[in-house]
Amino acid sequence: MKQSVDNSRRDFLAKTAIAGTITIASGVLLHQTANAKSLNETSTRNPHTPVSNINRWGLLIDTNKCGKSCSACVDACNTENGLAGRTGPQDTQYIRKVTLRDKSTGHELSLPLMCQHCESAPCVDVCPVNASFIRADGIALVDRHLCIGCRYCMMACPYKARSFVHEELHNQKTSDPRGIGTVEACNMCVTRVDAGKIPACVEACSADNHKAMMFGDLNDPESGISVELKKHGGKQIRADLALNTGVHYQGLNE
Amino acid sequence: MSKIEYTSLQGKSPAYFVLLGVLGLFTFTGILAAWYMEHNGHHVTGMTNQIVWGTPHIFAIFLIVAASGALNVASIASVFSKKIYEPMARLSALLAIALLAGGLVVLLLDLGRPDRLIVAMTHYNFTSVFAWNIILYSGFFTFCGLYLWTMMDHNVHQYKKYAGFSAFVWRLILTTGTGSIFGFLVARSAYETAIMAPMFVIMSFSYGLAIFILVLMATYKASQMELGDVVILRLRNLLGVFVAAVLYFTFVYHLTNIYDADRRDFERFILLDGGIYTTVFWIGDIIIGGLIPLLLIYLPSIKKNRTVLGWICGMIILGGLSQVYVIVIGGQAFPLEIFPGYDVSSSFYDGIVNSYTPSLPEILLGSSGIAITLLIVVFMLKVLRFMPNSLADNVIDPHYSVK
Numbered sequence: 001m002k003q004s005v006d007n008s009r010r011d012f013l014a015k016t017a018i019a020g021t022i023t024i025a026s027g028v029l030l031h032q033t034a035n036a037k038s039l040n041e042t043s044t045r046n047p048h049t050p051v052s053n054i055n056r057w058g059l060l061i062d063t064n065k066c067g068k069s070c071s072a073c074v075d076a077c078n079t080e081n082g083l084a085g086r087t088g089p090q091d092t093q094y095i096r097k098v099t100l101r102d103k104s105t106g107h108e109l110s111l112p113l114m115c116q117h118c119e120s121a122p123c124v125d126v127c128p129v130n131a132s133f134i135r136a137d138g139i140a141l142v143d144r145h146l147c148i149g150c151r152y153c154m155m156a157c158p159y160k161a162r163s164f165v166h167e168e169l170h171n172q173k174t175s176d177p178r179g180i181g182t183v184e185a186c187n188m189c190v191t192r193v194d195a196g197k198i199p200a201c202v203e204a205c206s207a208d209n210h211k212a213m214m215f216g217d218l219n220d221p222e223s224g225i226s227v228e229l230k231k232h233g234g235k236q237i238r239a240d241l242a243l244n245t246g247v248h249y250q251g252l253n254e
Numbered sequence: 255m256s257k258i259e260y261t262s263l264q265g266k267s268p269a270y271f272v273l274l275g276v277l278g279l280f281t282f283t284g285i286l287a288a289w290y291m292e293h294n295g296h297h298v299t300g301m302t303n304q305i306v307w308g309t310p311h312i313f314a315i316f317l318i319v320a321a322s323g324a325l326n327v328a329s330i331a332s333v334f335s336k337k338i339y340e341p342m343a344r345l346s347a348l349l350a351i352a353l354l355a356g357g358l359v360v361l362l363l364d365l366g367r368p369d370r371l372i373v374a375m376t377h378y379n380f381t382s383v384f385a386w387n388i389i390l391y392s393g394f395f396t397f398c399g400l401y402l403w404t405m406m407d408h409n410v411h412q413y414k415k416y417a418g419f420s421a422f423v424w425r426l427i428l429t430t431g432t433g434s435i436f437g438f439l440v441a442r443s444a445y446e447t448a449i450m451a452p453m454f455v456i457m458s459f460s461y462g463l464a465i466f467i468l469v470l471m472a473t474y475k476a477s478q479m480e481l482g483d484v485v486i487l488r489l490r491n492l493l494g495v496f497v498a499a500v501l502y503f504t505f506v507y508h509l510t511n512i513y514d515a516d517r518r519d520f521e522r523f524i525l526l527d528g529g530i531y532t533t534v535f536w537i538g539d540i541i542i543g544g545l546i547p548l549l550l551i552y553l554p555s556i557k558k559n560r561t562v563l564g565w566i567c568g569m570i571i572l573g574g575l576s577q578v579y580v581i582v583i584g585g586q587a588f589p590l591e592i593f594p595g596y597d598v599s600s601s602f603y604d605g606i607v608n609s610y611t612p613s614l615p616e617i618l619l620g621s622s623g624i625a626i627t628l629l630i631v632v633f634m635l636k637v638l639r640f641m642p643n644s645l646a647d648n649v650i651d652p653h654y655s656v657k
Binding site: 087089090091092093096097098099100101102103104113122124125126127128129130131146147148149150151152154155156157158159160162163164165166167168179180181182183237238241252253 | 292294295296297301302303304306307365366367368370371373374377378379381382383384385388435438439440441442586590592593594595596597598599600601602603604608
């Protein structure tokens with residue numbers, strides 16, 4: 001006796017499989033689209049994840065776009081970190097504008113110079129008490145509770161990026177507690193970075209419409225900074241020292 | 255050699271107490287200066303974010319380097335078995351300890367946060383040459399202390415040779431470490447060269463012996479004990495060798511830099527157009543600290559003249575301070591080369607020669623290191639028996655006749 005086949009169950013399974021595939025595929029596609037970054041988009045830290053070496057935060061500075069008379073990054077840094085903005089020989093400067101003139105061609109350019117957040121940082125190597133350290137995500141910091149003020153890191157830094165606090169401070173910013181008798185430097189606006197924001201200098205540079213500074217994750221091949229570095233290259237200052245800096249520059253002679 | 259009897263200073267004369275008082279006053283002034291600097295912050299000093307190590311470092315480094323060299327006499331006696339030096343070994347070790355103590359006090363009080371000494375003692379970064387030095391300083395005190403113990407206590411006399419050898423090896427490592435503080439600085443034209451370590455070792459020989467001779471002559475003169483020509487001539491000749499060696503190392507250091515195109519600008523700065531640094535280098539370091547002492551040491555007509563020897567030692571000390579000044583301050587004054595191939599300018603004094611004028615508190619703190627050293631020596635000479643009763647020629651070597 002021939003039994004009739006009930007196709008309805010097969011149809012149901014097939015349609016469920018198709019619907020499932022479409023749902024998952026579109027979800028994956030949407031997720032990828034959501035994660036995709038445009039070239040100029042700046043990657044920031046997810047404030048809900050712990051600091052880890054999955055990220056390496058860095059900066060890319062295009063000297064061709066840097067305004068020679070512009071000091072927006074310096075002003076923003078001073079405001080963000082509660083620095084007085086004075087430029088005496090004993091005053092702190094986390095970031096400074098440097099004017100360069102090529103000795104052979106006479107070509108002039110301008111760039112911001114700050115702590116280069118080296119991977120093999122001389123300041124970290126020489127600090128006797130481990131007050132200078134590199135955070136897991138590549139940001140160079142000074143533990144001001146440990147710093148004894150020996151200034152050996154200032155002697156060792158190839159970029160003269162560090163300052164010593166020569167006098168008592170008042171009205172400090174809670175985001176950047178400082179201390180007399182200790183050494184300090186650009187901390188890549190670490191509290192802003194931890195909150196998922198970009199450093200104040202980068203923000204100010206964009207707001208001023210120069211867009212000469214880019215912040216991002218050097219470990220993420222799809223971040224704006226990595227894509228731009230891959231596409232147009234970049235130079236580390238004193239690359240001969242093999243410190244693998246976190247700050248890269250474009251427009252400097254190789 | 256006759257059996258050597260050791261004695262301590264009587265230390266009952268008014269002159270002794272006046273000396274203690276003066277040294278105490280200088281020490282107190284230095285500590286007061288340090289308190290003033292710490293209370294107000296380093297903005298009351300001449301130091302800046304460009305010249306981060308100033309006058310206190312010159313004195314501190316000079317004294318620490320000299321400490322190692324002051325141990326020379328003891329080392330020659332116990333390690334190289336030269337009997338003639340043996341009676342002076344105790345004084346040599348005492349002076350070494352005192353010099354290191356004087357230097358370290360200055361170094362510590364010049365820290366931005368000297369109150370955090372406990373941090374420096376408990377947190378070690380083993381890649382830091384500074385941290386190595388903290389261990390080396392502690393070890394130097396320990397080895398010199400043990401060495402003195404074996405020399406002064408007959409119960410442990412048999413270990414003297416081992417203690418002396420340990421102290422000798424340790425002090426070579428110590429001064430290698432001091433030189434390496436500079437030699438390991440990768441980015442500065444003045445430093446980052448392996449010659450720094452042996453150069454500091456040989457500098458220590460010269461400075462340390464000059465200070466030792468001065469202390470020896472002053473002590474024996476003040477206590478009216480006999481100090482014969484045998485000892486003095488031997489020390490004088492040795493000093494000549496060391497001064498010549500320092501000049502040789504200085505020559506090689508600068509020659510190496512001149513050969514390196516990267517560092518020619520720096521050499522031009524130090525040797526030719528660096529203003530105060532050029533003057534101090536040629537007049538202070540080379541002429542006063544090197545050539546004149548060398549000439550006087552080997553001038554036969556004045557070889558027994560103690561006053562001249564005193565002047566020679568003084569000149570070597572002045573030359574040593576000049577040499578450390580040029581290394582420490584001159585090396586920082588020359589602009590850091592951040593962008594090779596470019597002329598640079600900025601609000602942070604990039605690309606220009608940095609200026610430094612020491613303030614009075616810095617000078618008082620720095621020079622108090624010398625006072626602290628002498629205070630320890632003068633005090634200890636009264637407390638324990640460091641000095642042989644006599645260093646007369648017939649005591650040292652009965653068969654010796656001075657020609």
